[in-house]
Amino acid sequence: MARETKGIVLFLLYASPLFFCITSVFVGPYSLTPAEIVDLIGKRIICSGQSVTEQAILFDIRLPRIILALLTGCALSASSACFQATFRNPLVSEYILGISAGAAFGASLSIATLGDELPVQLMAFAGGIAAVLLTYGMARIRGETQTLSLVLAGIITNAIFTGGNYIIRYFAEPEQLHVLIVWLMGSFSAASWKDISYSGPFIIAGTVFLYLLRWRLNLLSMGDEEAKAFGINTEKMKIVLLGTATLVTAAAISVVGIIGWIGLMVPHIVRLLIGSDNRRVLPASATFGAALMLMADDAVRMAKGVELPVGVLTTIIGAPFFAYLIRKSRGGVWE
């Protein structure tokens, strides 16, 4: 691809969330025109309390939903880009260390047994972190953490937490079971400012931190030995990067539930468009991931009648699209 085209593509990837942000404000069963929206925002600023319904639709339903979708897409995609570079494998996502299984277990535990004592978000977050700690603990042998041991330990952790999840589900009451299943299918339909205040700080701070370390990802993707020869403390660097990516992912899924395929797919699409250098892949994954998540959520909101959880849509569309992508891609991805 010519350098100029690459520049334009990069700009579009960076600017994509802005575009979808503007269009998404108009999506929903209650129609609002651009003029009305400008009017509403103006009234909000000068605090004149008219048209309460429209105010509520825009500021308490649509805006939090848009922002939460952006944050979640950004979190899942940026952290996946980090996981893929660290594991030197373009087919790795947030599942690899057991985060999703751990978060699901935490959420199930909270929904089925603890009731309202501990919020689902907190338990899911704790579950995700606990799972990663278990994976890391198992994989660390004599002060070293080989990538392959991490992958194997991740598989074991996934199995342990999934098993736990089955037990909880088996004993859960039917109505709890329904809540649980809906939670597992990740959705933004209940998005609130409170959710954003839970996950937002982690996601924003973590993504900025990953962005600062973006070039280090290139170094780590050369493998431990070569990275050490470059003068990198690989053990510390891995803990810092995987730890941050874990926090970011756990913060996102603990609030919205499990949304598959976005994390795996986005860095992959970005690499196909602008190359492999993580100096660009990481930020472009963050922005494009945010845009794609929002687009998926818009699609779900536009459906008449029943609103599917967005996690179902991303999986149904994502899997075949991903198959198409990897068959089309060249340059070592499928070697």
Place this chain on the structure above:
Amino acid sequence: MGMIQVEDLCFSYDHSKDVLKQINLSLEKGKIIVLLGPNGSGKTTLLKCINAIVKPTSGHIYVNGIDMSCMKRHEIAQQISYVPQDHKTSFPYTILEFILLGRAPYIGIFSVPGRKDIERCHEVLDSLGIRNLSDSLYTEISGGERKLVMIARALSASPEILLLDEPTAHLDIKHQAEVLRVIKTLVRNRETTVLMTLHDPNLATLIADRVILLKNGRLLNEGSAKEIITRDNIRRIYDCEVLTFAYQDMVFIYPES
């Protein structure tokens, strides 16, 4: 005292069997030193010790008189670069992106390479005559080009000492010659010190200022190629019958069939 001084170096991977036993050696500035030895004799491990990729079990390594165990990792990397035997590709980076990684010892943790780093990489690419590859993908170039790119990446850090593990492995005869020529020019022009392992004693004869023989983790013998690469020595370290023949004033070896 050499640029690198190795004293009583021992190494084992899990405290059971020693891979390196009581190694003493010194590398003089501006020389090409070749490590010869059968597979599993500890050649690669010795390179990894000198590059601080693995930690010696006991003994000391001094870089310009400073004990390496007191140096920071990036300080070591600023002086010593390493060209591994194999590089497993992960992502299709462009050659420039790939070579820039060699600048890591000079780049702060939260920074990215700047204009000066890119200029340095272009210099190295020019000096190796592979500037034209700069925008190609690592996954799409030939084996011989990859080897040159790996060397370029190591050189981008402007090291005083260059360690190479089997730089001629898997290369055809033309590319073997090319790589050896590059190494020779490098040492002559920049007074870089080179320590490398080779499988082929004849290539060592062609290029080495000094040859070191390793077997079972012990240093058996060292000296000029002429002194060291003899029928007896080769038979002793490789357990294999060989024939020799002389050409100009060099002695070459081939296995008896």
